[in-house]
Amino acid sequence: MSSKKIGSLAMIILIFCSSTVFADSSYKLNEKRIFGKDRYETSAMISKDNWNSSSDVILCNGENFPDALCSVTLAKKYDAPILLVSKNAINENVMKELNRLNPKKITIIGKEGVISSEIEEKIKNFLPKKLQIERLGGMDRYETSKIIADKVGQSREIVLVSGKAPSDALTISSIAANKSMPVLLADENEESIQNYVKNNNVNKAYIIGGESCVPLEMERVAPSFERIYGKDRYESNQKVINRFRDSINFKSVYLTIASFNGVDQFADALSSAPLAAKDCSPIIFSDNTNKELLNIIQSKVNKDSTIIAIGGEKLVSNDTINNLIKSISSNQSNNSSSSGGSNNSNVKADYTLSLEQSFPGAFTYDLKFTSINSSNNLKEYQLLYDGKVIAEDKDGDGVVRVLAIFLGKDIDKSKFQILKQGEYINFNI
Structure with missing residues (x-):
């Protein structure tokens, strides 16, 4: 895989289970x-x-x-x-x-x-x-x-x-x-x-x-x-x-x-x-x-x-x-509420996350999102956290590389989003 853009937001944490991503109700410009x-x-x-x-x-x-x-x-x-x-x-x-x-x-x-x-x-x-x-x-x-x-x-x-x-x-x-x-x-x-x-x-x-x-x-x-x-x-x-x-x-x-x-x-x-x-x-x-x-x-x-x-x-x-x-x-x-996945039975996830460590001892993980209805990977998308792009599939192979500094409990899951050509994508993480 070619080198990937790594998000600079140090607080990004990968979640290894399915969850629903909900918007922050206090969102205000x-x-x-x-x-x-x-x-x-x-x-x-x-x-x-x-x-x-x-x-x-x-x-x-x-x-x-x-x-x-x-x-x-x-x-x-x-x-x-x-x-x-x-x-x-x-x-x-x-x-x-x-x-x-x-x-x-x-x-x-x-x-x-x-x-x-x-x-x-x-x-x-x-x-x-x-x-x-x-x-x-x-x-x-x-x-x-x-x-x-x-x-x-x-x-x-x-x-x-x-x-x-x-x-x-x-x-x-x-x-x-x-x-x-x-x-x-x-x-x-x-x-x-x-x-x-x-x-x-x-x-x-x-x-x-x-x-x-x-x-x-x-x-x-x-x-x-x-x-x-x-x-x-x-x-x-x-x-x-x-x-x-x-x-x-x-x-x-x-x-x-x-x-x-x-x-x-x-x-x-x-x-x-x-x-x-x-x-x-x-x-x-x-x-x-x-x-x-x-x-x-x-x-x-x-x-x-x-x-x-x-x-x-x-x-x-x-x-x-x-x-x-x-x-x-x-x-x-x-x-945002439909951009994640899936404890909410009213929200249907289109893609699910798979990930692996970038290389032994790395502090990053390589992510890809696979269609639930087929074996196709999502390509040319952006991964956002709290509205900021933290990783981007610029070379179109469907894989992005993200920092994994901490694990699970303290991260706000609601702030993850996937954006492709101006549309938010439903996914499980």
């Missing part, structure tokens, strides 16, 4: 809210809450989304917050936050028609030290996205989104940024995108949105492509998170709005995206509570996870947060 009285103050509050200082700051128009959509990957590159201004005015709280951050450089996204030169001069006069200000803006939103992509630098993979609706770009923004993938507006100018792909040796394009958003012709701009979309912004949100679920960190889940009173909204999601990108956390649209998405989140979160609402209660209500947490916690409890 943490929650937090970051907000100001408007989108500008909210952007300042997000920055203040998560950056002690920053040598770089990204400045975006809080009312004009196209130029701002592609800036998250650049913010991640600079480890910079995104602060929002209007075309001709800068919020007092944003100005205070700039002063607190004390940046050496500010990057303004968009030309003077998006953020005026008066804003630039006001910042220069307000901040006493010598300050570098760079403006990234093209003749239109498409050229601006390419200019930003050039600043991000070469990547073998890129993201193509529509420049006419913000939700598709925002749903993948933290993921793209964490993976250093430039985001390009691609519902027009196919030739320009093709030139960018060729000049930057791009291998693959992730197209976010259906053909009505990003046309079919864009599928041929790169050697390979993958289109991800749903029937609406909420299903697209779920589809993107499902696609990248194995690389997303669910310790923090950011809950924002995608629309309000029928109008597209982007500001709070944009402001939170650089923060979410730090550890590739997901951005969830607050109305997106479909079963598939709940199953994804439920399978990934643990008691250390936090649901972070971005925006005031008028936008993301306490009821929305509480209902989401309740649904996740309830699903976690239900799935």
Whole structure:
């Protein structure tokens, strides 16, 4: 057998008899809210809450989304917050936050028609030290996205989104940024995108949105492509998170709005995206509570996870947060109670455990789970304890290696789970 990943949790103990695994009835996620009285103050509050200082700051128009959509990957590159201004005015709280951050450089996204030169001069006069200000803006939103992509630098993979609706770009923004993938507006100018792909040796394009958003012709701009979309912004949100679920960190889940009173909204999601990108956390649209998405989140979160609402209660209500947490916690409890096996006659175990010492004198045991209804072994699964992965069958031979420091009596049997492709497996241990 090839070498196996050994869990680092020293308290893992192997149980040599059948038992039922029940969920901890006290399971409860943490929650937090970051907000100001408007989108500008909210952007300042997000920055203040998560950056002690920053040598770089990204400045975006809080009312004009196209130029701002592609800036998250650049913010991640600079480890910079995104602060929002209007075309001709800068919020007092944003100005205070700039002063607190004390940046050496500010990057303004968009030309003077998006953020005026008066804003630039006001910042220069307000901040006493010598300050570098760079403006990234093209003749239109498409050229601006390419200019930003050039600043991000070469990547073998890129993201193509529509420049006419913000939700598709925002749903993948933290993921793209964490993976250093430039985001390009691609519902027009196919030739320009093709030139960018060729000049930057791009291998693959992730197209976010259906053909009505990003046309079919864009599928041929790169050697390979993958289109991800749903029937609406909420299903697209779920589809993107499902696609990248194995690389997303669910310790923090950011809950924002995608629309309000029928109008597209982007500001709070944009402001939170650089923060979410730090550890590739997901951005969830607050109305997106479909079963598939709940199953994804439920399978990934643990008691250390936090649901972070971005925006005031008028936008993301306490009821929305509480209902989401309740649904996740309830699903976690239900799935956990059926993930083990089998003194409970109502729970049917699908697999049973067999184990042997890894080698004579070893402090580890090799485990495999065999189907009760056949001789087949479970493969490509994860073994969890208290919500944490302690062993994983990465090479697909069905065997995992686990520490066996102590034996039996003191371990909490209810905390063992098996997870395969987002589904919990019933088993005996």
